[in-house]
Amino acid sequence: EVQLVESGGGLVQPGGSLKVSCAASGFSFSFSDSTMHWVRQASGRGLEWVGRIGSKGGGYATAYGASVKGRFTISRDDSQRTAFLQMNSLKSEDTAVYYCRSTVIDKNWFDAWGQGTLVTVSS
């Protein structure tokens, strides 16, 4: 069974930093073939794409949404089957549940999500 498990969420002050992780298991193919995304959802608001890091074959290319570009960084450790989201200069509007998502370019049927981790930015 495919599982994505996020961890590392919590309470952080405005201007602070936090790093959340996404551990993958149960893949029937190499984790390095997957593209890892982060998506967030603030309470009472819609889903917002945060960014993604491409596969090994894609050169681990990254892309970010406009609201987080320059503040957030996505990375991965294929040996640990884990993706990371480093969040700096956090603002109150970054408060949300952060979900990781995994896709594979030539496997459109594969689109796995984690349960999410709550990040609260407040003083």
Added chain:
Amino acid sequence: SYDLTQPSSVSVSPGQTARIPCSGDILAKKYARWFQQKPGQAPILIIYNDSERPSGIPERFSGSSSGTTVTLTISGAQVEDEADYYCYSAAGDNLVFGGGTKLTVL
């Protein structure tokens, strides 16, 4: 506002057919996907490429597309189908989402 538009709620009785539309200009050019989300659980992909169903998803779930609107249909909805349903699509590197539809089956 959201890039894709869905009704906020749909209600049906068990055994009835539930239809959830999702509209947006991007859907004329890009495929849509749907996921189901129950409280406290991870979202689950139920439809991709507008109308394809991943392995393990019950046949009562189907998708269709016409112009700028895609529709999720649950034929013979069951109580366990009560959940939030979201449509989404890829717009270049970005993902765009609908606001979600709460399906009530009672």
